[in-house]
Amino acid sequence: GQQLNQSPQSMFIQEGEDVSMNCTSSSIFNTWLWYKQDPGEGPVLLIALYKAGELTSNGRLTAQFGITRKDSFLNISASIPSDVGIYFCAGATMNRDDKIIFGKGTRLHILP
Amino acid sequence: EAGVVQSPRYKIIEKKQPVAFWCNPISGHNTLYWYLQNLGQGPELLIRYENEEAVDDSQLPKDRFSAERLKGVDSTLKIQPAELGDSAVYLCASSRRRGGRSTDTQYFGPGTRLTVL
Numbered sequence: 001g002q003q004l005n006q007s008p009q010s011m012f013i014q015e016g017e018d019v020s021m022n023c024t025s026s027s028i029f030n031t032w033l034w035y036k037q038d039p040g041e042g043p044v045l046l047i048a049l050y051k052a053g054e055l056t057s058n059g060r061l062t063a064q065f066g067i068t069r070k071d072s073f074l075n076i077s078a079s080i081p082s083d084v085g086i087y088f089c090a091g092a093t094m095n096r097d098d099k100i101i102f103g104k105g106t107r108l109h110i111l112p
Numbered sequence: 113e114a115g116v117v118q119s120p121r122y123k124i125i126e127k128k129q130p131v132a133f134w135c136n137p138i139s140g141h142n143t144l145y146w147y148l149q150n151l152g153q154g155p156e157l158l159i160r161y162e163n164e165e166a167v168d169d170s171q172l173p174k175d176r177f178s179a180e181r182l183k184g185v186d187s188t189l190k191i192q193p194a195e196l197g198d199s200a201v202y203l204c205a206s207s208r209r210r211g212g213r214s215t216d217t218q219y220f221g222p223g224t225r226l227t228v229l
Contacts, residue, residue, distance in 0.1 A: 004154075042116070042203050042220025043155065088154045099168065100218070102154025 006089050006103030013079055014111050021106040022073040023089030032065050032072035033090040033100065043088055047074070076108075084110050114138070116221035118204050124227045130192035133224045137185065137206030144181060145218060146189050147203040155203055155220075161187065162209060191226075199228045 006023045013019060023032070031050055035043035047058050049065035049072060056063055062075045072091075076083055086105040117136040125131050137144050143162050147155035158177065160168040163184040172179065176195070181187040191198055205218040 041222050042205065044220070045217050048217070090154070099157045099160070102156070104153055 004089055004091055004101055004103035006106055008106055009104070010107040010109065012109045012111055015079060015081060017079055019076040019079055019083070019108060020073060021087060021089075022071060023091075023103050024071040025091060026070070027091075027093075028069045029091030029093060029101075030069070031092040032063070033092070034061075034063050034072070034074045035088040035090060035102075037086045037088060037105070039085075046087075079108075079110055081110055084108055116204055116206055116219055118202075118221035118224055120224055121222060122225050122227075124229065125194055126229050127196055128193040130190065131194050131226060132188050132190045133202050133204075133226075135187045135189070135204030135221060137187070137204070138219055141206035141208050141219070142184070143207045143209040143216075144187050145205040145207075146179060146187070147205065147220075149201040149203055149223070151200070158189070158202075194226075194228045196228050199226055201225050 004023050004025050033048050034046045036046050037043040046061055047056050047063040049056055052065055052069050053067050054065040060077045064073055066072055086107050088105045089103040090100045092100045119134050123131055145160050146158040148158050149155045157171055159166055159172045159179050161181045164181055177191055179189045201223040203220050203223045205220045207216045207218045209216050
């Protein structure tokens with residue numbers, strides 16, 4: 001079945017640093033989504049991308065939909081403590097009975 | 113606006129026992145999803161409802177799992193009997209699905225963490 005490879009699995013950074021994570025797939029997706037999950041909570045949608053090549057920002061977050069439609073990346077600029085959490089990419093094909101496929105997540109840690 | 117409500121938040125049972133989870137979606141959301149999230153993994157869809165109809169239950173292990181959404185609002189997910197491997201977080205999400213797009217924003221509840229001993 002469809003699988004998403006998300007990297008890195010975890011990151012340890014200093015507060016104020018920029019962060020970059022990506023997601024790749026062997027399958028084409030028509031939509032890429034980025035979610036953040038805090039401990040004990042459900043995922044929350046950060047950014048949705050609907051067109052190949054699209055670059056979208058949400059505050060300090062920027063995400064891009066790869067031209068091949070098989071990848072996407074998320075950047076976080078000037079990280080702050082509340083950025084700690086697990087970031088999931090997800091892809092969807094937009095068919096009538098499609099489903100969202102989630103990656104395994106990137107766990108972001110911020111060192112004091 | 114209240115978010116997706118799930119209960120219980122935590123459940124510990126012994127294997128072979130039954131267990132049920134309850135979800136109340138956001139008011140007005142016609143689509144409801146149940147996801148399974150294993151430790152260190154992303155959520156995996158178990159079943160999707162549009163109103164009362166289960167439109168995608170292809171990933172639901174039907175030998176032991178069942179779900180219902182009788183009046184198109186609240187939903188319950190049941191496991192009977194539970195096995196050790198069922199220990200996971202069960203997430204409920206809802207969305208106001210338009211035009212067949214699964215990417216209408218899904219709002220997740222906090223999940224129920226199940227531990228099977």
